[in-house]
Amino acid sequence: MPAEDQSATIAFLRSRASHGTTSLVEVIETHISLIFLAGDKAYKLKRAVKLPYADFSTLDLRRRCCEAEIALNRRTAPEIYLGVRAISRDASGKLAFDGEGVPIDYVVEMHRFSQDVLFDRMAESGVLSKPLMEETAERIADFHKEARVLHTGSGRANLAAILDINHAAFSAVPLFSAAETRHLTDLFQRALDRHGTLLDGREQDGTIRHCHGDLHLHNIFLGPEGARMFDCIDFNEHLATSDILYDLAFLLMDLWHRNLPDFANAVVNRYLDRTGDDAGFGLLPFFLALRAAIRAHVGATQLRDLGDPSGKAAKEALAYRDLALDLLERKQPVLVAVGGLSGSGKSTLAEAMAPHIGLAPGARLLESDRLRRAMLGHTRGHPMPEEAYKPEVSARVYAAIVEKADMVLKSGGCVVANAVFANAAERATLQKVAQENDVPFLGLWLEADPATLRARIQERPVRDSDATVHVLDQQLERATGPILWHRIDAGRPILKVRQEALDLLRTAAISAD
Numbered sequence: 045m046p047a048e049d050q051s052a053t054i055a056f057l058r059s060r061a062s063h064g065t066t067s068l069v070e071v072i073e074t075h076i077s078l079i080f081l082a083g084d085k086a087y088k089l090k091r092a093v094k095l096p097y098a099d100f101s102t103l104d105l106r107r108r109c110c111e112a113e114i115a116l117n118r119r120t121a122p123e124i125y126l127g128v129r130a131i132s133r134d135a136s137g138k139l140a141f142d143g144e145g146v147p148i149d150y151v152v153e154m155h156r157f158s159q160d161v162l163f164d165r166m167a168e169s170g171v172l173s174k175p176l177m178e179e180t181a182e183r184i185a186d187f188h189k190e191a192r193v194l195h196t197g198s199g200r201a202n203l204a205a206i207l208d209i210n211h212a213a214f215s216a217v218p219l220f221s222a223a224e225t226r227h228l229t230d231l232f233q234r235a236l237d238r239h240g241t242l243l244d245g246r247e248q249d250g251t252i253r254h255c256h257g258d259l260h261l262h263n264i265f266l267g268p269e270g271a272r273m274f275d276c277i278d279f280n281e282h283l284a285t286s287d288i289l290y291d292l293a294f295l296l297m298d299l300w301h302r303n304l305p306d307f308a309n310a311v312v313n314r315y316l317d318r319t320g321d322d323a324g325f326g327l328l329p330f331f332l333a334l335r336a337a338i339r340a341h342v343g344a345t346q347l348r349d350l351g352d353p354s355g356k357a358a359k360e361a362l363a364y365r366d367l368a369l370d371l372l373e374r375k376q377p378v379l380v381a382v383g384g385l386s387g388s389g390k391s392t393l394a395e396a397m398a399p400h401i402g403l404a405p406g407a408r409l410l411e412s413d414r415l416r417r418a419m420l421g422h423t424r425g426h427p428m429p430e431e432a433y434k435p436e437v438s439a440r441v442y443a444a445i446v447e448k449a450d451m452v453l454k455s456g457g458c459v460v461a462n463a464v465f466a467n468a469a470e471r472a473t474l475q476k477v478a479q480e481n482d483v484p485f486l487g488l489w490l491e492a493d494p495a496t497l498r499a500r501i502q503e504r505p506v507r508d509s510d511a512t513v514h515v516l517d518q519q520l521e522r523a524t525g526p527i528l529w530h531r532i533d534a535g536r537p538i539l540k541v542r543q544e545a546l547d548l549l550r551t552a553a554i555s556a557d
Contacts, residue, residue, distance in 0.1 A: 113278040164261040180271040185318035191253035199243030213341035255291035257284030293331035309399035309406040326455030329403040333371035340364035383465030384490030387497035394462035402458035412463035468525030487529030
């Protein structure tokens with residue numbers, strides 16, 4: 045396509061008259077596209093370029109890529125992706141949207157939304173919330189469940205290709221020395237060797253799918269119907285094809301890099317509550333490290349090509365590199381159990397501890413109330429019937445905690461198990477899981493006087509747990525047997541309770557930050 049043809053397209057899209065508006069047409073430029081913001085619409089034009097990972101060099105390729113962008117992004121944000129519009133030229137040379145003349149280019153037409161509802165903007169302004177991130181995690185889980193399974197090679201081979209690209213990219217920029225690059229590459233190769241068998245097994249089980257591919261905070265926005273993922277990788281199916289946990293890892297890494305560990309931990313735990321993919325949990329630090337390394341060399345390449353007068357780009361690239369190095373450390377898995385009667389603050393403590401145990405994104409949080417809801421098909425915010433707390437149901441819940449804890453520990457991840465654990469046999473069974481996996485165990489027993497427990501139950505909103513005062517009274521009547529776990533006064537403020545619990549971890553020489 046002649047350069048002047050696309051120049052004419054750009055001039056047409058920049059013109060207010062083309063959009064029937066008197067307002068300024070804003071333009072956002074990237075290395076592969078231009079986005080024109082006009083009124084309540086946005087039009088995305090693909091540059092006529094041919095790159096190693098994206099080819100838009102012909103009119104037909106751009107049309108097909110526009111069609112793919114609509115189809116793929118409608119999986120997660122159908123309300124904003126309106127369709128493909130042709131830019132046509134008539135016999136007089138006049139350009140128009142979908143005119144009778146010959147098409148000279150194609151654009152993706154979208155509903156425009158405020159940049160203030162982008163999740164990265166919300167994070168920067170401090171309005172991103174944990175409930176919203178949990179909702180987002182569940183949407184991503186549902187998207188991954190429906191994503192197309194692809195068998196494009198072994199799980200190990202797919203990741204080995206990324207390591208090769210990373211090594212070449214790091215070697216091509218002056219920000220990182222040859223020795224630093226060799227060290228990082230060696231650490232990644234060792235991690236791949238450790239995880240190779242698990243990666244191959246996951247590929248055979250269908251966890252490699254056509255995912256989003258670019259799932260970070262800037263590509264999620266808050267719409268009228270909640271969180272929406274958009275702007276997926278639509279120009280290269282290979283780049284968007286990955287293990288579903290690797291797709292999720294971009295978001296987790298972004299949150300962790302922004303010093304939002306509580307959100308990262310909440311996202312991964314809500315996601316796994318939804319998918320049950322606990323056996324892959326131990327892969328996440330490796331996946332997050334890969335995502336951080338990619339950000340590091342992309343940033344280093346940009347500052348090499350565009351300069352960095354302020355030094356900010358170099359600092360950012362080095363921070364991503366350092367995060368990758370941290371995530372490639374090896375830390376021993378640990379199993380922490382938080383027990384106590386209803387109202388003792390188990391969930392609050394467990395959620396406060398989980399982000400600070402092990403490597404990013406923290407520990408797998410196995411909560412009896414979440415598992416109970418998932419098992420019985422009850423959504424959050426709606427009371428469960430008292431039958432949900434029958435002994436036979438609770439037995440199934442505790443069995444699930446033990447099974448999942450075993451899977452996570454075997455994968456190399458850390459666990460925080462949160463349940464009443466009023467029965468001595470339940471406590472012993474969980475502790476045996478740690479012994480069988482040869483990992484440290486820390487049992488915490490939260491206690492408060494019955495009046496405090498009753499008051500808390502009556503005052504708290506319905507979330508995951510809606511155990512009633514009646515349920516508490518039944519617990520108080522039962523004998524717990526000897527409690528050998530560390531007893532913690534849970535009547536104090538949560539920060540003091542959390543600090544005591546983390547101090548116990550450190551005293552026991554268990555990995556905690």
